[in-house]
Amino acid sequence: xxxxxxxxxxxxxxxxxxxxxxxxxxxxxxxxxxxxxxxxxxxxxxxxxxxxxxxxxxxxxxxxxxxxxxxxxxxxxxxxxxxxxxxxxxxxxxxxxxxxxxxxxxxxxxxxxxxxxxxxxxxxxx
Amino acid sequence: xxxxxxxxxxxxxxxxxxxxxxxxxxxxxxxxxxxxxxxxxxxxxxxxxxxxxxxxxxxxxxxxxxxxxxxxxxxxxxxxxxxxxxxxxxxxxxxxxxxxxxxxxxxxxxxxxxxxxxxxxxxxxxxxxxxxxxxxxxxxxxxxxxxxxxxxxxxxxxxxxxxxxxxxxxxxxxxxxxxxxxxxxxxxxxxxxxxxxxxxxxxxxxxxxxxxxxxxxxxxxxxxxxxxxxxxxxxxxxxxxxxxxxxxxxxxxxxxxxxxxxxxxxxxxxxxxxxxxxxxxxxxxxxxxxxxxxxxxxxxxxxxxxxxxxxxxxxxxxxxxxx
Numbered sequence: 001x002x003x004x005x006x007x008x009x010x011x012x013x014x015x016x017x018x019x020x021x022x023x024x025x026x027x028x029x030x031x032x033x034x035x036x037x038x039x040x041x042x043x044x045x046x047x048x049x050x051x052x053x054x055x056x057x058x059x060x061x062x063x064x065x066x067x068x069x070x071x072x073x074x075x076x077x078x079x080x081x082x083x084x085x086x087x088x089x090x091x092x093x094x095x096x097x098x099x100x101x102x103x104x105x106x107x108x109x110x111x112x113x114x115x116x117x118x119x120x121x122x123x124x125x126x
Numbered sequence: 127x128x129x130x131x132x133x134x135x136x137x138x139x140x141x142x143x144x145x146x147x148x149x150x151x152x153x154x155x156x157x158x159x160x161x162x163x164x165x166x167x168x169x170x171x172x173x174x175x176x177x178x179x180x181x182x183x184x185x186x187x188x189x190x191x192x193x194x195x196x197x198x199x200x201x202x203x204x205x206x207x208x209x210x211x212x213x214x215x216x217x218x219x220x221x222x223x224x225x226x227x228x229x230x231x232x233x234x235x236x237x238x239x240x241x242x243x244x245x246x247x248x249x250x251x252x253x254x255x256x257x258x259x260x261x262x263x264x265x266x267x268x269x270x271x272x273x274x275x276x277x278x279x280x281x282x283x284x285x286x287x288x289x290x291x292x293x294x295x296x297x298x299x300x301x302x303x304x305x306x307x308x309x310x311x312x313x314x315x316x317x318x319x320x321x322x323x324x325x326x327x328x329x330x331x332x333x334x335x336x337x338x339x340x341x342x343x344x345x346x347x348x349x350x351x352x353x354x355x356x357x358x359x360x361x362x363x364x365x366x367x368x369x370x371x372x373x374x375x376x377x378x379x380x381x382x383x384x385x386x387x388x389x390x391x392x393x394x395x396x397x398x399x400x401x402x403x404x405x406x407x408x409x410x411x412x413x414x415x416x417x418x419x420x421x422x423x424x425x426x427x428x429x430x431x432x433x434x435x436x437x438x439x440x441x442x443x444x445x446x447x448x449x
Contacts, residue, residue, distance in 0.1 A: 045410060045411055046410075046411035046413065068199050068201075068414065069413045069414065070234065070235055070262070070265070074307075076309065081269070083265065083266050084234075084265035102309055104305075104308065104313070106261065106265060107265055108313070108353075108354060108412075109305035109307045109313035109354055110312055110313030110353065110354040111313070
C-alpha cells in the first residue's frame with residue numbers, strides 16, 4: 001500500500017515536473033508522455049494525479065475518483081465545484097480562459113492540485 | 127442554573143474564592159470513560175467516580191456521530207444498518223437520555239436519499255435530536271444547501287445555534303464551511319469570523335458558572351495536521367470560553383476516541399456508528415479502516431454524557447455497538 005502510493009507519487013511528480021519545466025514553451029516532442037491520457041485526472045490515495053495539469057484553452061478535464069473515499073473538486077474561489085464524487089464517479093470541467101486554477105477537495109482540504117490553461121499547451125480534449 | 131451560583135460566580139469583581147471552589151466541584155476535568163465489550167479502555171482520566179453513581183440524577187444526553195448513511199464500501203457494507211442498530215440500542219437504554227446530539231456526517235455524500243434514510247432512522251428515537259453537519263453533509267454542489275434546507279431552520283448564519291438544558295448551555299458550532307484549503311497551510315477547518323463574532327456575543331455577560339457544552343464536527347484542537355484534523359481558528363473560540371468553569375467540547379470526524387484536557391476545557395472525539403478510521407499517522411491516508419467483520423461492532427459506538435450539577439464531574443461514557 002505504502003510502496004504503491006510512493007510509486008504513484010514519484011510518477012506524478014515526474015510528470016508534473018516535465019510539464020512545468022517545459023513552460024513557457026510548448027512541450028517538446030517525445031516528452032509529452034501524458035498525451036496518451038489527455039486531460040484526465042485520477043483521484044486516488046487521497047491525492048490528485050497529476051498534481052499539475054497543463055492544458056490548452058477549450059480543453060475539457062475529467063476527474064475520476066478511484067479512491068474508496070469520496071472526494072470533491074473545488075476551485076479555491078469557487079469558479080468550479082463538483083458534488084461529492086463516490087468511487088468511480090467522474091466530474092468534467094471545460095477550461096476556456098487561460099490562467100492557473102488551484103483546486104482542492106472540499107471534504108479533505110489538504111488535498112490540493114492545479115490546472116494551468118495555456119495557449120499552445122499540447123494537452124487538449126480535441 | 128441557580129441564581130445563587132450566578133451571583134457568587136460572576137460580577138464586576140470576577141470570581142471569588144468560594145465561587146472558584148464551587149466551579150471546581152463540577153469542572154470538567156473528571157471525565158470517566160468506560161469502554162466495555164472487549165474494546166481496550168481508551169482513557170481513564172481524573173475522578174474515579176463510578177459511572178453508576180454519576181448516572182443517578184442530573185442530565186444525561188447522548189452523542190452519536192459520523193453515521194455516513196449511504197456508505198457501502200467493504201469497511202461497512204451497511205452503514206444505515208449500523209446506524210439503526212445504534213438507535214435501537216439507545217431506545218433500549220434503561221435510563222433514556224434527555225436528548226440526542228449528532229455531531230455530523232449524518233450522510234456520506236450529501237444526497238437527498240441519504241438524508242431521507244437517516245431521518246427515517248432517527249424518527250425511531252423518542253427524544254429530540256440536535257444535529258450539526260460534517261463536511262460529508264455539505265458536499266453537494268450547492269455547498270450545503272441541501273443540509274441547510276433540511277436542518278437549518280431556526281439556526282443562525284450557516285446553521286449554528288445554541289440551546290439550554292438543565293442549566294447547561296449548549297453551543298453548536300459549525301466548522302465545515304470555511305476550510306482553509308491546503309495550498310499554503312495544512313488545510314484545517316475554520317469557524318470563520320462571522321460565527322466567532324456570534325459566539326463572542328453569545329458568551330458575553332454569561333455567568334462563568336454556566337456549564338458549557340460545545341458541539342463541533344471537526345476537533346477544536348489539532349490532533350493531526352497532515353490529515354487536516356483540527357480547526358485553524360479554534361484558539362479564538364477557546365479564548366472566549368476559557369473563563370468558564372466547565373467547558374466540554376464534543377467532536378466527531380475522526381471515528382475514534384481521543385481526549386484531552388486543557389485547563390477547564392475537556393475535548394472529546396467520538397466513535398462513528400459506521401466505520402473506524404486509522405490512528406493519526408498510522409496509515410498513508412485517513413480513509414475507512416477495514417477490520418474483520420466480527421470486530422466491526424466493537425469499534426463503532428455511541429456516547430452518553432452525564433452531568434450532575436454541583437455533585438459530580440461530567441461523565442462521558444463510550445459504549446461500543448457490540449456491548
